[in-house]
Amino acid sequence: MGAFVNGSAGLCLAVLALACSDGEVTQPIPFNHNIHVSKNGLACEDCHEQVFTGPSAGLPRVSVCMGCHDSDITTSQAAAPHIETIRRHSKEGTEIPWVNLYTLPHHVYYSHRRHAKIAGIACATCHGDIGKSETPPRLPIERTLDMWNCIDCHRERGVDNDCAWCHR
């Protein structure tokens, strides 16, 4: 019996692993970039605050969301439960558990500041039309980008492809 229970638990895990093996994830809030960026004119750096100052652009803190959603600026009924979620996080002093999809391998040093601020590369160069998407991204960055994208872009712009600038 014990073996059977263990076996079925193992099977469940295997099924779960299969279901997740395409690498798609669901964010805690189905954030709509289109409404925020295209319709209401927010800039990327308004929510991804460290994009010009740090290596990582950062995911929005709950206080950033509350900067607007503290008041009832949203009339959409569909968004109401998610606004409630944000307010609950704010009240409890917890952060929204965003799933960070855009993490690079540890041996790569990628800096948003270096690309977005110093070189002035537009966010869409790597992130595509994310400002027009109505659902949050679901795929990790390594499924959409690899080192050849970096190399090609560097070549196009005549930037040095020295290993030491990005690897460690």
Next chain:
Amino acid sequence: MPRWGMVIDLDRCTGCQACSIACRTENNVPACGDRNAWKGRAIFWNKVVAVRMDGHGETAHGPHGAAAAHSRPRFRFLPMPCMHCERPPCTMVCPVRATTKNVEGIVMQVPSRCIGCRLCQAACPYSRRYFNWQEVSFPGDLGQALNPDVALRTLGVIEKCTFCIHRFQKVREQARAEDREIREGEYVTACVQACPARARTFGDLDNPSHAVAKLAQSPRAFRLLHELGTGPQVVYLHEGSWQDDSGLPVRDLLSKEKEDHG
């Protein structure tokens, strides 16, 4: 374009090993365990080699051996990071370009690209390259105190001193953001920062205003095995002739190092 280099004053070095420890902690250098240490497989990106100076060589008599009773044992310390050669033999033999010479003079190793053929280890005349003979492990709680800026290596790849490249990347970015050159002392390696005797100096060898460039011109300056034509960017300072003084010529010392961990 800077050419980063280091000057190590052997007359100041007390052999305290602070540089070795600083380097290990900064670069997440793994511990290899007793068994591998006995086989000479311990990894030291920066190794302080003790050379016995009283004419008895390093191994003939231990410091407490019979010879010690007659002549007071004298040791000299030779701290050895990667020499970051101008013409590095290691990069020339790498079949997968996992190790390259950077335009600013740093010999870079990308362990994630390495296939572990160890040609570079054989090619390096200074034995400054180390192979990971086992999975990375850290004793006790040390595994929870790793530097997040340095990637861990895996089993079967070569690793070496990178002049703390992760520090350089950050400093370079800051300088670029402020649209200026990197200032002297802004980018230093962990070993230089830790040296209590200030035996180490780091900077741009091509910039005459940097202390390191002045020291490299000193009459006390010499480079290890310079006759090989590798052109080390780590320059040593020592009063008198290192090789005549030591009793064990530096070439023998280095070949012994090679036997130990090769």
